[in-house]
Amino acid sequence: MSIEFQISKPVLTWIADIQAKDVHTLAQEFVSDEKKIENFLNGLVTKTQALKLAKLAKIPFGFLFLDKPPVITRPTLPDFRNTLVAEPLSNDFYEVLEDINNKIDWYKNFLKEEDILDKLDFVGRFNYKKSTAEYVAKDIAASIGYNIHTGLSKINHKNTYFSELVSKFENIGILIFSE
Template identity: 35%
Template sequence: MEALITPEVLRWARERSKLAPEDVAGRLGVKPDRLDAWENGEAKPTFKQAQTLANVLRIPFGYLFLQSPPAEQFALPDLRTVGNAELRRPSVDFNDLVNDIIRKHEWYRDYRQQEGAEPLGFVGAYTIRSDPNEVARSIAEVLKIDEAMRAEASSWEDFLRLFIRQAEAAGVMVMRSGIVGNNTHRALSVDEFRGFAIADKVAPLVFINGRDAKAAQIFTLAHEIAHLWIGATGISNVELAQSQRQEARTEQFCNAVAAEVLVPAESLRRHWNYKVSIEANIGHLVRRYRVSSLVLLRRASDLLDVDQREIDEMYRREFARFRQRDSGGDEGGGDFYVTLRSRNGSLFTRAVINATFEGRTLYRDAARLLGVKVPLLRAVADKLELR
């Protein structure tokens, strides 16, 4: 029996999935021209084929019978500034990830309220009209981002780990993953987003796209934390936007704050060596501050008496290099339990485990929240020393 699906909806669902027609057709065991006929209304799939289509395209089966594609909106404000209209439509993976994180955030917020948690004073303590340097000083003071912390970090990953640990110690949920849930076949796209923040006074949250390079993840974390300090919830790509839209100004402001947090002006002036080349300085200082060469070049341009033509030329070279290379990101190493904690964040993971063993949360609900099977809950608690 033919399924009277709406061709326009099928085309929308297939484009939304970012799957090529050949890939969809292959999963259904039909030729691409057959799928094309369905999308053009020249033929209809069987009910079984329609059900398979819904599964492959990750949409509810009933969507295929709507008169027109459903209106989809981001669950969070979209502050991204890439000049690419295609990015304004969320991918299936992106939507599913955000919805999963929001579900976890709501659970954790309820948990914190039941614990009698007080609002965190730093969330929304400033506005976009504040001095970025003042906001940066506040962040550095609360999170203890200083020379001692930089000296303690022996690698990019180590610096990121310390940064996350100190943010969590202040009460910020930090989650870092490069995939949707635990599905390694659903990788997140760095081109689509790099991070987002939920500026909740009781349960502030930052998510970092773990597919990104380590230096980019570090800057994203600082950028999203700046979002919390000005009370601005939203999705970011952490680009240096030039638009005058309010969203772009918010991103520019958070970029400025993040740059000062990671590379304080006073510290950079003290450690810059005018006796050696700009390239030599950059090569040395990227390891001190654990930021990308692009961030350091921009800071040097803004703060130091350097040759702007040489800075601009090196910036163009470095920008081209960053655009060409793979992200090389990961989410905390090969250990299953460490990766699980990274994806869910230490605060959330500990809260779920505690609530479960205290009898306040069902084992099956806890397993669903953490993305593990019920028998693994005790192992998670033991391996991560959460009890």
């Protein structure tokens, strides 16, 4: 005998919406028997299905048993995309953003613990209204100890160039995110 759980229809619909699917399509991914699909559509799911739903929605298991879907707040971000009908930012985007923000917080704490944070003299050095891009770029190159004229001639591959720059930036206390 398997254990069954009752999930509210609004929560089930919310999970389907997160996946950009209708509830019936979601049900078909979880069960193949038409009678069991009807049970699923009414919110009656097995333990395994409930666990998969929670994982799919990336929510704690207990959220499945709420009467209404949880309100998940997302940071408000300015949208600078140049299109009239921009797709909403995806859950994947917000996961990556949260991961980066966590890493930035960790790095700030690390710099504080190492008593380095206040010693990064390049932070806030320029007035963006008065400094030219060329002047700032030259200062950045000097800060990391890189001569663009001689450095570029030594590079034989873009990955080598990128790795060298990342290393130089990290040596002065800048955290680089790359894929």
